[in-house]
Amino acid sequence: MVSVTLSTSLSSSPLLPCNTQNPLQPHKPPCGHLLIPARTPISYSNASISGGLDSSHMAFPRLVSSSGRGFKSRAYIDAWAAATGGGVIAQQTPASAQRSADGDVMGLLLRQRIVFLGSNMDDFVADAIISQLLLLDAQNPNKDIRLFINCPGGSINAAMGIFDTIQLCRADVSTIAFGLAASTASIVLAGGSKGKRLAMPNTRIMMHQPLGGASGSAIDVEIQAKEIMYHKSNVTRIISERTGRSTEQVDNDMDRDRYMSPMEAVEYGLIDGVIDKESIIPLPILPETVKPTLSFAEASKDFDKFITPHIPDDEIC
Structure with missing residues (x-):
């Protein structure tokens, strides 16, 4: 508990450092408070600060407890800054500045009804994506939302x-993959x-069974094993319905990591089309539908370019 004692009887000086001896009482031991106002204590409000401070007081008042540890009242500092024309002082760090810059970019994308999933999925990322989707849907349920995906995966619950x-x-909601999905x-x-x-032509798409681990007592391991088997069954059902x-x-396909090119993903049914240089879909406008097509004529020109080589399990080290 920090205590601050305010007194008006010691000196005509506005601020009297009391960790030195009082000149009026040279033999009195120093008190435990560094700063004592020499006049009637002022209220920490904008009005009193602007009326009670002049140019000679353009410094933060510091209050120190008897333990000697200093502190500054955040509300008082903000009020002081507003009274002296500085406005509220932002508590900026390099990390907060970076978040601010990222927030500006994400805000601009959000105005274009674009949501970007570009990091490992966890609860925090999922909350951000979910809130943005709900916001855009509430604003205009008749206009498409574009969800761009460049993500290595993450939490199954978040997904x-x-x-x-x-x-x-x-x-x-149009999902557009690039880089890695x-x-x-x-x-997603x-x-x-x-x-x-949709997917960009150089995207890699991979699906596999859920991963996890368990530790603890035998019954705890059994509970976790049942939970991960539930997720495996649920993911299998969802992929089956969507493809x-x-x-x-x-x-069987998810038993091991199954990597696909965009053309293979179209054939499998995970996506409906590939965006290439001949048919770039402009961002402001999306067609009503993109028919699932696989250009075998184009693929036959360079078959290895579109097909992921199959490696038998016994050849995988």
Whole structure:
């Protein structure tokens, strides 16, 4: 508990340092407070500060407890800054400045109804994506939302939250992958509105079964094992519904990491089209639907360019 004693009887000086001896009482031991106002204590309000401070007081008053540890009242500092024309003092650090810059970019994208998923999915990222989707859907449920994905995956629970929000939105959500859409990000990619799930030509898409671990007592390990098997079954069902493949095939395909090129993802049913240099879809306008197509004529010119080589399990070290 910090205590501050205010007195008006010691000196005509506005501020009297009391960790030195009082000149009126040279043998009196120093008191425990560094700063004692020499006049009637002022209220920490804008009005009293602007009326009670002149140019000779353009310094932060410091109050120190008997323990000698200094502190500054945040409300008092802000009020002081406002009274002297400085406004509220922002507590800026390099990290907060970076977040501010990122926030400005994300805000500009949000105005264009663009949501960007560009980091590992955790609860914090999922909350941000979900809130943005809900906001855009509430603003205009008749206008498309574009969700750009460049994500290595992350928490299955976070991915399920984003997936369910996409299904909840009344507006069509177009998912557009570039870079990498792996693991749980492939579920979000497949969860976009049918006909509006797209990828850039050099995107890599990967799906696999849920990963996890358990430790503790035998019963705790059993509970965690049941939970991860539930997630495996649920992911298999979702991918099966979104691609039209049987659950048995999806289960076999997800047994190991399954990497796909965009052309393979179209064939598999995870996405509906590939954006290439001949058919760039402009950002402001999206077509009503993109038919799932696979240009075998184009692929036949350089087959290895579009097909991921199959490596038998016994050849994987």
